[in-house]
Amino acid sequence: MTRALIALLVAVVSAACTSAPAPAASLPSPSAAPSVTPSASAAPTAIANVPDVDGQRAYEHLRFFVAREQGGRYTASPGYANAARYMADQLAAMGVEPWGDGGTFFHRFRMPLVDLAATPVLARTSPAARSFRHRGDFTERVGGTFGSGTGEGGLVFVGSGVATDLEAVDVRGKVALVITGGRQDPARELVARGAVAAIYVTSGTLLRFSYISRFEGTTLPGVVVTQTVADELIASSGRRIADLIRQVQDQTSRLGSSPPPPSPAFELTDRVRVTVPLTPVRDVEAMNVVGLIRGSDADAAKRAVVVGGHLDGIGTDPDGTLFQGANDNASGPAVTIEVARALVARRGEIRHSVVVVAFAGEEEGAVGSERFVEAFSAIPGRRETVIGYINLDVVGCCGQTVQASTESDALVERVRRAAEHLGVAFSRGGRGGSDQESFSRRGIPGTLLNWSDIRTIHTVDDTIDKITADRLRTIGRVATLVVLEMAAGR
Numbered sequence: 001m002t003r004a005l006i007a008l009l010v011a012v013v014s015a016a017c018t019s020a021p022a023p024a025a026s027l028p029s030p031s032a033a034p035s036v037t038p039s040a041s042a043a044p045t046a047i048a049n050v051p052d053v054d055g056q057r058a059y060e061h062l063r064f065f066v067a068r069e070q071g072g073r074y075t076a077s078p079g080y081a082n083a084a085r086y087m088a089d090q091l092a093a094m095g096v097e098p099w100g101d102g103g104t105f106f107h108r109f110r111m112p113l114v115d116l117a118a119t120p121v122l123a124r125t126s127p128a129a130r131s132f133r134h135r136g137d138f139t140e141r142v143g144g145t146f147g148s149g150t151g152e153g154g155l156v157f158v159g160s161g162v163a164t165d166l167e168a169v170d171v172r173g174k175v176a177l178v179i180t181g182g183r184q185d186p187a188r189e190l191v192a193r194g195a196v197a198a199i200y201v202t203s204g205t206l207l208r209f210s211y212i213s214r215f216e217g218t219t220l221p222g223v224v225v226t227q228t229v230a231d232e233l234i235a236s237s238g239r240r241i242a243d244l245i246r247q248v249q250d251q252t253s254r255l256g257s258s259p260p261p262p263s264p265a266f267e268l269t270d271r272v273r274v275t276v277p278l279t280p281v282r283d284v285e286a287m288n289v290v291g292l293i294r295g296s297d298a299d300a301a302k303r304a305v306v307v308g309g310h311l312d313g314i315g316t317d318p319d320g321t322l323f324q325g326a327n328d329n330a331s332g333p334a335v336t337i338e339v340a341r342a343l344v345a346r347r348g349e350i351r352h353s354v355v356v357v358a359f360a361g362e363e364e365g366a367v368g369s370e371r372f373v374e375a376f377s378a379i380p381g382r383r384e385t386v387i388g389y390i391n392l393d394v395v396g397c398c399g400q401t402v403q404a405s406t407e408s409d410a411l412v413e414r415v416r417r418a419a420e421h422l423g424v425a426f427s428r429g430g431r432g433g434s435d436q437e438s439f440s441r442r443g444i445p446g447t448l449l450n451w452s453d454i455r456t457i458h459t460v461d462d463t464i465d466k467i468t469a470d471r472l473r474t475i476g477r478v479a480t481l482v483v484l485e486m487a488a489g490r
Contacts, residue, residue, distance in 0.1 A: 050422065051342035051480050055473025058338045061090065062396065062472070065311070065330035066464050072323045073330070074315030075360045075368075076113055076284035083311055083333075087289045087358050090337045094344050096291035096356060107288040109371040111361055112213040114142065114281045119318050121275035122199070122223055124233065125152065135206060135321065135460070138199075138225045140276045143212030145187035147219025148278035151175055151197025155233060155268045160248050161186025162255065168263040171195040175272045177233065179241075181248035191218050197274035198222040201230045201241060207458035208314050208323060210363040213281050221276040237268055288368045289333075289358040293343055295487065297351040303385050304353040305486045307479060308336045309392035310362030310369070310435055314458060326464045328457035331396030333358040335476040339392075342480045343487070350487040352387060359435055362393075369435035373442055387486055388445035391436040395475045396467035399452030402475055403429035407440035411447040411482075418481040424474055427452065449479055 064070075064086055071079035088105035092098070100107040122138045124130040132138050140146075153174040159165040160183040161176070172194035178186065179201050190198055202224050209224075225233070230241040247264040254261040289311065295301030309332020313325030324330070340356045361367030373386075388411055402424050404415040412428055419426035429448065436446035451471060456462045 050477065051346055051484065053335070053338045053342050053473050053476035053480055055338075055469035055471075055476065058334045058472040058476060059467065059469040061086075061337050062326060062330045062334035062467060063464060065334060066324040066326045068322060072315040072325055073311060073313040074115070075111070075312040075364060076286045077315065080312055080360065081287075084287060084289050084358065084360075087311065087333055087337060088291075091289075091291040091340060091356060094341050096293055096340055096344065099290045099292035099355065100288070105289050105291055107290045107372060107375075108285055109287070109368070110283055111286050111364065111367045111371075112281050113284045113364065114211050114213045115279050115315070116140070116277065116318050117148075117279045118277040120221075120223065120277065121150075121273065122225070122229075123273045124270055125273050126271045127236070127269070130232070132225070132229055134319075135208070135317070137206075137229045138223045139206045139208060141200070141209060141222040141224060142276070142278065143210075143214065145185075145191060145216050145219055146198075146222040146276070147215045148276055149219070149221050150273065150275040151195075151221050152273040153196050153271060155270045155272045157234065157237075157244065157264070157266050157268070158186065158190070159244075159264045160252060161189060162251075162263075164260055164263045165265040166193060168265040169267055174267075175199060175274060177201070177230065179245055179248045181245070181252045183252060187220070187222065188216070191216075191220055195220060197272075199230075199233070199272070199274065200224045201227060201245075203227060203245075205455065205459060208317075209458065210314065210365070212365050215281070221274045223274055223276065233270065233272065234268060236270055237266065286360040286368060288360055288372055290372070291340065291356040293340065293347065293350060293354040293356065295351050295353040296348060300351040300489060301353045303387055304355045305387045305483050306355045306357055306389040306439075307339060307392070307483050308357030308359065309333055309395070310360070311358040312360050312363055312368075314363055321460060323458070323460060324463050326467050327394050327397045327454070327462050329362070329393050331394065331467060331472065332392035335392050335395050335472050335479070338472075339476050339480045339483065342476075343484060346484060349484065351489045352487045354483060354487050362435055366435050366438050369438035373438045373444070386439065386444050389436055389439040389447075390479050390483055391434055391446060391448045392450075392475070392479060393434045393448055394450040394454050394457060396472050397451060397453070397456065398466065401425040401427050401452040402478055403427050403448075403450055403452050405429045405434075405436060405448035406431050407436055408445035408447055411445050414482050414485065415447060415449065415478060418478050418485070421481065422474075422477055424478060449475055451475065
């Protein structure tokens with residue numbers, strides 16, 4: 001899931017689609033077909049005998065997805081392929097039709113990919129040598145302005161990097177220490193002025209950020225450090241990072257005033273080295289998993305509800321550190337399998353078809369879902385065959401409230417009513433950050449379902465012991481009820 005990372009991602013992946021997920025004859029697009037997505041005033045949930053979802057069985061699927069053999073399911077890796085085959089086998093066993101390329105469950109496409117070639121380095125080289133711990137003290141930024149390489153030079157604190165800050169100090173040939181303070185990222189200006197590396201200070205948890213495989217013409221290595229590390233880096237100045245944060249916030253609140261607020265920027269005598277070694281960007285073949293539960297009404301079945309979530313994770317570090325990605329997002333496909341099982345058991349009530357998906361490349365910028373939706377919009381009007389997308393991302397932990405993202409008010413209302421019907425606490429979430437965006441930006445209703453606390457994602461703490469079968473079952477029942485209503489034409 002990329003929602004927590006948007007502030008640090010400045011590039012968008014672009015790659016060509018090489019294949020469509022299904023023959024055009026499977027779901028033709030009758031332009032006169034009415035939409036079944038309700039208004040916010042739609043009638044209460046009408047499905048009787050709400051299907052159950054086997055949370056324990058979903059937990060066992062998740063156990064397979066997070067096993068060390070899958071290596072964190074990095075897109076296009078052997079571990080991802082293992083997980084994709086497992087999901088396809090599960091769908092086939094319950095009678096879901098393959099709806100990928102050539103009668104398989106796999107929709108294949110090309111995309112660019114980049115990864116770490118070795119462990120990044122952050123070190124103070126003088127006056128007293130000090131090496132910092134990767135993932136414990138710092139983490140790398142990859143994509144857009146932040147690329148591969150080594151930068152070593154004197155350390156200079158540039159505040160939030162506004163114009164007055166960069167006029168107060170010279171960053172050429174130096175390593176810039178940045179506190180953005182809610183301001184626009186100054187990375188491009190740092191590159192233009194000749195900085196050799198950038199270090200950002202975070203008040204939160206260190207994450208393994210998603211790697212976006214598109215870079216600007218000139219880049220610099222960049223890392224994010226904890227406040228404790230930042231204090232060590234500036235110790236020779238006699239200053240404290242907490243005080244500098246307050247100065248940056250005060251400066252930000254007074255920008256535009258006359259006289260302008262003083263800049264907190266200053267230079268240090270310390271020298272620092274930052275190294276972020278990346279593989280070359282390479283073109284890989286990735287694959288989505290796509291299955292079809294065909295509707296019982298010959299005409300209505302030409303339109304479909306899509307349900308699923310991304311299967312890819314953030315992989316394994318060069319030193320062997322595994323990111324299980326249990327909640328983000330082994331949980332989504334694990335629940336999707338059991339949602340599909342519950343829907344197959346109620347196949348007679350399904351008039352519109354249901355497309356079951358697990359996407360690759362979400363962590364690289366929702367690439368898999370982009371390629372999937374592009375296949376619908378390749379023929380004018382074809383996207384109208386999609387009634388809506390229910391996205392399951394971060395659905396196994398934590399918090400007590402089910403959230404629905406707000407790209408579609410109508411779908412939020414459907415989810416609210418389903419949760420209320422099941423006695424589940426509900427709230428409206430934010431927007432964006434996952435595969436539903438690929439649908440909603442094309443005018444297709446989409447919403448993301450998850451639990452209200454996502455703090456463990458993109459860390460080594462996102463492990464299976466945080467997941468409960470009860471949460472998988474609960475959110476799975478909400479999703480199943482919403483999809484069943486839509487597929488039944490209610």
